Amino acid sequence: MPPVCLVWVCIRSVWSYCTVYSTSIYTSENSCLRPIDRNGKLLCPVPDNYTLKEAGLKMGSSLGLCPGRAPTSSQLFLFFAVGSDVQPGTEMEIIVEETLSVRDCLKIMLEKSGLLGDAWHLRKMDWCYEAGEPLCDEDATLKELTICSGDTLLLIEGKLPPLGFLTVPIWWYQPQHPSGHWKSHQDRRNCTPSQGGIWRAISAQGENRTELQPTGHKEK
Incomplete structure (x- = not known):
């Protein structure tokens, strides 16, 4: 059914308006009115006990007569x-x-x-x-x-952590030999940044790693 161009007086209730446009397919007991936005999307049904003014409808608003009841106040x-x-x-x-x-x-x-x-x-x-x-x-x-x-x-x-806990990313610094090969696991225990190292983001599954180049080098 094509959308209805609203020309009803604003004090009339949505339920009364819906009853006027009910058909043998849609009755006031199993239908509701839903505003239609500029893109043609059906918006939230208007509660039956609202007046057209309370529903925010204005002259020229488009309504769709749809199957299903509108939500109650609760x-x-x-x-x-x-x-x-x-x-x-x-x-x-x-x-x-x-x-x-x-x-x-x-x-x-x-x-x-x-x-x-x-x-x-x-x-x-x-x-x-x-x-x-x-x-x-x-x-x-x-x-x-x-x-x-x-x-x-x-x-x-993705499951949320329990209340009181945070999910934080962990960056694993992996130094690199001049030859381009990764150092041994024993060497990686040294967390002091060195030239040519790469920060790698490691997911919980060990996949989807992202490489970041260090922005600077500090010596103590």
Whole structure:
């Protein structure tokens, strides 16, 4: 059904507006109204008890009549996606209680995404559409972390450390012979920087090493 151009008086409720445009396929009991942005993306459903003014709708706003109920006053409508490279239109949708813990929300999203294992965590997408800080306190509720309807959460691979612990990168300095070969492990125990050495970032699995040239040399 094409989007509806809004010309209703602002004091009318969204539920009344939805009832007017209900069809034999969509009724007021199983449908909701969702604003459509300039790019054609369906936004968060508008609660039925909102007036059009409370929903922030203006003359000329576009609405989509969609299947499914709008969230109640105690529920959140969230978008979520796997990974930080989110392509437009690939987000999934979910309605959860605002008192749901981050841990339980993560489990539900993993199940809906068809992912297995517990080596995942959630991050909230920030205003510039990038992965923000991780939701570290997995026992906190979504409400306590000020997660709101319409927010996008990202499923990022990697298990978070326990509360009170930090994950920090470790750089392993490996001196190099003039011939270009690495020195023995015994020589590498000497942590004093020398000319021609290379800093190597070592992951937990020993892969994806990155080389950095030292910027200077200090002598004691």
